[in-house]
């Protein structure tokens with residue numbers, strides 16, 4: 001029993017060291033930065049598509065603008081001496097219509113230009129954010145690796161010690177330990193505490209208590225831990 005308790009104690013230390021690595025703030029920052037860069041990449045793709053669509057709209061507006069400018073040129077080029085009053089009125093109305101078209105198109109072109117400028121700015125912001133995130137990721141990665149490098153030798157030493165102990169531990173107890181531990185239950189071996197299981201606090205019947213005294217231990221029917229008496 002003493003050997004397996006020592007084994008359990010080492011296992012507890014091992015878990016604490018492993019937790020120090022997995023729950024370290026360096027690792028959390030590292031993962032945050034990785035996520036940031038991923039999000040930024042998605043955002044860049046979305047911005048690129050948006051910019052492409054706007055450029056297309058801009059080009060088609062520009063085409064329409066040029067077409068209208070040409071129409072005005074043609075209308076004003078006609079020799080007014082040869083025209084009747086009705087024809088002159090018609091031309092005047094057409095020019096008016098084309099002019100108001102031009103005004104609208106010009107306004108839309110300006111709006112598109114502002115939109116495109118805004119997208120470019122957002123691109124720039126995203127890019128700068130990524131540069132910062134990369135630097136922060138590199139820093140936290142270095143810190144994380146330094147942490148792992150200090151803790152790993154301690155973990156290896158404990159693992160070696162546990163392995164050495166395994167030879168001396170009662171095989172049945174060791175198998176029991178590993179089976180219960182497999183279900184993420186720790187500690188596996190608990191003391192009888194005022195007639196209760198030291199793990200789940202379930203009351204142990206008197207007959208079972210006597211069995212512990214006779215055999216050295218029993219398995220708790222409620223939580224599966226091994227209950228022993230000192």
Ligand SMILES: [Zn+2]
Pocket residue numbers: 197198199200201202220221222223224225
């Ligand atoms: Zn129990």
